[in-house]
Amino acid sequence: MTSTSLQDSTGTAVPAPPVAKKIPTERTHHGETFVDNYEWLRDKESPEVVAHLRAENAYQEAVTAHQEPLREAIFQEIKGRTQETDLSVPHRKDGWWYFSRSAEGKEYGIHCRVKAQDSGSTVADWTPPAVEPGVGIPGEEILLDGNMEAEGKPFFSVGGTAVTVDGRLYAYAVDNSGDERFTLRIKDLRAGELLPDVIENIFYGVAFSPDGTRLFYTVVDESWRPYQVKAHVLGTPVADDVVLYQEDDAAMWLGFELSADRRHLVLGIGCSEYSETRLLRFDDPAQALTTVISRNERVLYEAEPFLLGGKEKILLTHNRAAINSMVSLADPAELEKPQAQQTWQTVVEHSDDVRVNGAGVTATHLIVSIRKDTIERVQVLGLAGLGTPAQQAPVEPAFDEELYTAGVGGSDYEAPVIRLGYTSYFTPSRIYDFVLPTPEQPAGELLLRKESPVLGGYDGSDYVATREWATAGDGTRIPLSVLRHKAVRQDSTAAGLVYGYGSYEMSMDPGFGIARLSLLDRGVVFVIAHIRGGGELGRHWYEDGKKLTKKNTFTDFVDATDWLAKSGWVDPDRIAALGGSAGGLLMGAVANMAPEKYAAIVAQVPFVDPLTSILDPDLPLSALEWEEWGNPITDPQAYAYMKSYSPYENVRQVAYPKIAAVTSFNDTRVLYVEPAKWVQELRNKTAGTEPIVMKIEMDGGHGGASGRYVQWRERAWDYAFIADALGAAELLPGAGLK
Structure with a gap:
């Protein structure tokens, strides 16, 4: 690693970017050899690697030092709008x-x-x-x-909590490094003391058995995949904990929850294309797990066992002959037959226009989460007559805005209400209780319990959110959410930022963000591109942006950028791009495809070396990714396709814009080595003079550092980098904190 001093445009001395030495490593698959000069940076135990990462931080600090006043201003705006005591x-x-x-x-x-x-x-x-x-x-x-x-502690995060039914014991899991391996402790709330039971290295999620004698938890394997569900009997040695189930398929994820009525432990096993549910009855002395639908049927589903009129039923949210999923009701005896002979009752029919995300029950109602016209919604219907011609019509709580997100925030099985969360781009988070419909009140009743306060003179009417549509090269219409301050004029002079994700069927739903206001107040037009690979327009939208159609995700983002450049709102030379994790892969791909379209790119915890990662099943979570990207180990076509877009392997000799790769040393999902290698290759190849920096949080995980103030400062760093690159550091007249 070498470094010398340079001067920036103002004559201020700054260090040259760190130059990592080249140690060629060959990787050969399907008759093709790739020489990787920077794979040695993967050794996080190496003092030389740590020294290099610290040099990267020193370089970015020097290059971006002039942004510190802007960062501080944005941080104070976030802080000034947040009711800290809440x-x-x-x-x-x-x-x-x-x-x-x-x-x-x-x-x-x-x-x-x-x-x-x-x-x-x-x-x-x-x-x-x-x-x-x-x-x-x-x-x-x-x-x-x-x-x-x-x-x-350098880091703090809670990975799950649970309370016994009698309210006496409280279990909580804590991570103090950011690597998402938690230590579980149990507190006796009546005595105010910790029990001696301490369980190390567990994953997210904990639950007590209904009688409070056992605690269930999940364990990950060496590749960070949750693969075991264990039961701990309180007061016994942890070494004696029983493995209730172990999933040996490296491409399958394992999790669990209690059924709504707490009569079953429900184990969910699956990938993005098919799944399997296994049930454990708490009143069964044999404690034998039973399978609802075998994974061999290749059905993607969720199962909820419950009593309907005193009879055992299983509610199925599934994609059998229903790509957007539907909801059915089945008797357990039916599920023991060959699937072709089974009879299920339809509860929610399949629709090409409505994506069914999930369904659950209370003692009196079915709760269904759907997505229609890109918007997540909630519907409820009474259990009486469920799955028969006497089934009741669904009731949907009504909201006033066009672009919003409404989701179930939890409910008690016996409760006459369900908790709903609501937000939109300029409506702060609201909490409602929805009183479930009754014959006396068939429409139910929506009760506002709280709207999160926003300080600093915030007025939602100062901002505008519209739904626009870009056209992809293949004619597909791409929904966009376009956010701006009302003072911005459509005179092609403003700055613009395009944000995207586009993977795992995750939707970028409307939501309020205090930090985002700091960009809007500086005249930045903020575009959220709902590109293929996400879930905004149903399962087809996802299928058209994964595996061998993954490039649609990237070209859709570029087409969204072109829409913004031609919209009349912004100066085409003042557009930046932002994305994180799989959205960071998106950033790397569009940087290679169309670097000239962006003044700056910020890639947060970016998955920019995907082929190297997925080719090694021993790396964290790699095998689980095969259903998203394809399996390049066994499939030469998947290998060639991934290699054709992998950001690290497609860096070329063009003028790249300002680029910031933001990462964390202890991230277990996207390892720091990916952006570390990527920025080296970018600096090797770029024909331009714009700085390429890496900011690494040495104590953080996939979500960055812990602590709200630290996270606010991280967001301020990202936004200051963008605003500075776009020449949008100054507030619009009358905008900002009041």
Whole structure:
């Protein structure tokens, strides 16, 4: 590694970018050999590698030092709009109201509860208590103070919590490094003491058995894939914990949850194309797992066992002869027959225009999550007559805005209400309770419990969100969400930013973001490109942007950029691009395809060396990716196709724009080595003079550093880099904090 001093355009001395030495490593597959000069950077235990990464940080700090006042301004805007002392809306579970508090100056939330009262009045008993920010209430208990837990630790994140039905024991899992391996502890809430049971290296998710004697948790293998569900009997050695199930297929993911009525442990095994559910009955002394539908049937489904009129039923959300999925009802006895002989009752029919995302039950109603016209919605219908001609019509809570997101935020099985979360681009997060329909109130009732406060004189009417459509090269219409300050004029002078993801059927749904306001207030037109590979327009939209159609994701993003350049809103020379993780792969791909279209690109935790990663099944999560990208190990066509777009292997001798790769040393999903190699190759090949930097958080994971203030500063760094590159550092007249 070498480094010398240079001068920037102002004459200020800055170091030259670090130059990693080249140690050629050959990788041969399907008769093709690729020489990788920087694979040695993968050794995170090497002092030389760590020194190189620190040199990268020193370089980016020097190159971007002039952005510090802008970063500080954006950070203060985020902070100034955020009510730092706040709380969540309490939710009721097993006779308690649970909620969390945040406090000014504190990085982490404080998890609390207070005893619920039962008066016999449905409305009163399910109305959350009036909890005030910064003010305790009689009987309030602190379950977990994240600030105390994080004290003296470089990182802090909670990976799951659980409470026994009787409310006595509280389990919580904590990560102090960012590698998403958690330590689980159990607190006796009555005694206020920790139990001696401590379980190391677990994955997300914990749950108690209904009788509170066992604790279920998930373990990952060496490639960071969750592959075991274990049961710990309280008070016994962890070494004696029983493996309830182990998934040996390296391409399958494993998880679990309790059924809504808590009569079953539900194990979910699957990939993006098919799945398998196994059930454990808590009242079965033999504790034998039963399979609902075998993975051999190649059906992608979720199963919810429940009692309907006192009879055992299984609710299936599935894609059997239904690419957008549908909801059916089945008797367990039917599922024991060969599938061709099974009879299922249709509950929600398949539609080419409606994507069914999932379904669940309460004691009285079916809750269905759907996506229609790109928007996520919630529908409910009574269990009476379910799957028969007497089935009730669905009821959908009505909202006023065109572009919004509404989703189920949780419910208690016996509750007469369900909790809904609602947001839009310029409506701060709202929490509603939706009173489930009854014969007396067939439309239900929507009760607003809270709208997250936004300080600093925020007025949503200062901003505009519209749905526009770009046209892809193959004629496909690509939905765009275009966000701007109302003061921006359509005179082709503004700056623009295009954001995208486009993988794993994940949708970039409308949502409020305080940090984004800082860009809009500087006149940046913010475009969210709902490109293929996501889920905004149903399963076809996803299928048309994965495996051997993956390049549609990249070309759609470029076409969205072209729409913005020609829209009349922005100066075509003042457009930047932003994306993270698989969206970081997108950034690397479009940088190679169309570098001239962007003034700057920010790639967050970017998956820019995908072929190297997926060719090695021992690397974290690699085998799980085969269903998304193809298996280049066994399939020469998949190998050739991936190699044709892999950002690292397609860097070419063109003038690249300003590029920032933002990553974390302990990220287990996209390893730091990918952007580290990528920026070296970019610097080797670029024919331009724009800086290419890597910012690495040495104590963070896939989501960056922990702590809200640190995360605000990270977002301020990204946005300052973009605004500076676009010449959009100054606030519009009258915009900003009031």
